[in-house]
Amino acid sequence: MPQTLAQKLVARAAGRATVTPGEIVICRVDLAMFHDSSGPRRLKPMLERLGAKLWDPARIVLVTDHYVTGEDAESRAIVGLAREWAKAQNIRNFHDGVGICHIVLAENGYLRPGMFAVGADSHSPTGGAFGVYMFGIGATEMLGVVVTGEIWLRVPETMLIEWDGRFGDAVCAKDVMLYLCGRFGLDGGGYQAVEYAGSAVAALPMQERMTLANMTAELGGQTGLVAPDAVTRAYLAEAGVRESEIEITPWQTDAGAPLAAHHVFDATALAPQVAAPHSPANALPVGEFGDVAIDVAYVGACTGAKLEDLRMAARVLKGRHVARGVTLMVAPASRKDEAVARREGLLATLEDAGARLLPNACGLCAGYGERFAPEAKVISTTARNFRGRMGAASTEVFLASPYTVAASALIGRIADPRAVLQ
Amino acid sequence: MSARAWVFGDDVDTDAIAPGAWMKFDIDRLSRHCLEALDPGFAGGVRPGDILVAGRNFGCGSSREQAAQALKRLGLAAVVARSFAGLFYRNAINLGLPALECAQAGRIPAGAEIEVDLEAAAVHIAGAESLRCAPIPPFLLELLRAGGLLNQLEQRLAAARERKPA
């Protein structure tokens, strides 16, 4: 029977030859990731109450990223607790303040095609870019995983989204996801598996595929998948994964596999997208926004400040300076990406353009520490612009790609990057 | 359980339910800001046993289970929605907060006296109709009856220890 990639991944984790969408199965977890906010601060008291041990510390990855900027005593205590707990529990896969969890997980080669993984963070579908069935769960469910090594799952249907042709200049994965949120709504993914395919997706580098998988969370999918290929293999080899540990062939959707929906889009026709406040589903082509002045431009987050994203912003800003009165902030998604960006001269470009560099952390995206001012009009590469998330109820956040955010910073109003790059 | 309905719309997100600025504090403090951006009178006005009623995709956004925990802390007995974001749904059940999917949730007026029957998967509106809901799968009903995953794990571990005395 032909199976989708999602079915194959779930079947393997459930110890079965095949699975049928809709049935409930118990899966063995290959990898569990959590961060300072969702992890130790919540798991520690529950583990103590149970008197339970971790099922396998080697399969656990802990990243501090949400509170590492440590603006106050409470934040510092949360990170301090994570550090002590990691030591006490002998968590060797502990990455402290070196970047945003989803990026740190990928760049350290933890994610390999065929795996079944969970993360105590809603953007955990990011792992799906590697052909990993990965999804977000809450801290109590994570407790269940770290004690038993298992989790239940309703076998998902698959929504296959193909992009054929080639994306135009200054159009990228973020535009794709904002477009899809606008088209299908925040529950368009129906908590099923969303698989991205087609020639335009195949041409994307890994970090762009990660953006697709990441924002499957906004689309309301449980996981977002891209079938592994030579691009995946090359990225993983670079991340230090042994060739023998990278399997490509078994992890593809079979021809004729059952699909809940199949959409084919023309990549060539996609324009840069901007989502108006206060929902990613308020996406429209950039040209449909009239004269919208902005105060702040933010290049940050797992979905918008990876090396590829920094390259996009720098391309727009090279040799130029942001408009008077506009604050541009850049928070590179990981220390590693920041180092490469420095070597490539991107950081210098961004700083010369007037950018303020922020730490490799969730920063303003999470809204847990520094926040945007009331009434501020912000254009941001982050994933969510819900009212009050990143600032006050009166703060207005527009979402866009790094190209569009950079172009808007230059002009001081929402701007089409294609016009700037001409 | 019979109680008042607090009615909200579609796509209520977890940033609204558990606002980020308060996430670093404990649940008592956080819950006082629950849904304040949508209804400033909500956290202070909820009486134990009240029920939250919402539209589509309730609880979309973050994985923070404090969203479900805050609602529970305020004393809400259940959430009835046209549909739930999958992550919130799992969190709610794991924390012992009943979540009932009801295609006709939009027929429940704000402030109505309603009664939720989890086993029968129904919502009864006092003096009016009864609405059918999607049944909660038996293993999740069991999880709810145990009071959530932490309690269930505790019971299971205790049972396992009894079977195998050290």
Ligand code: SF4
């Ligand atoms: S950067 Fe934002 S979206 Fe990404 S993990 Fe951090 S808070 Fe979540």
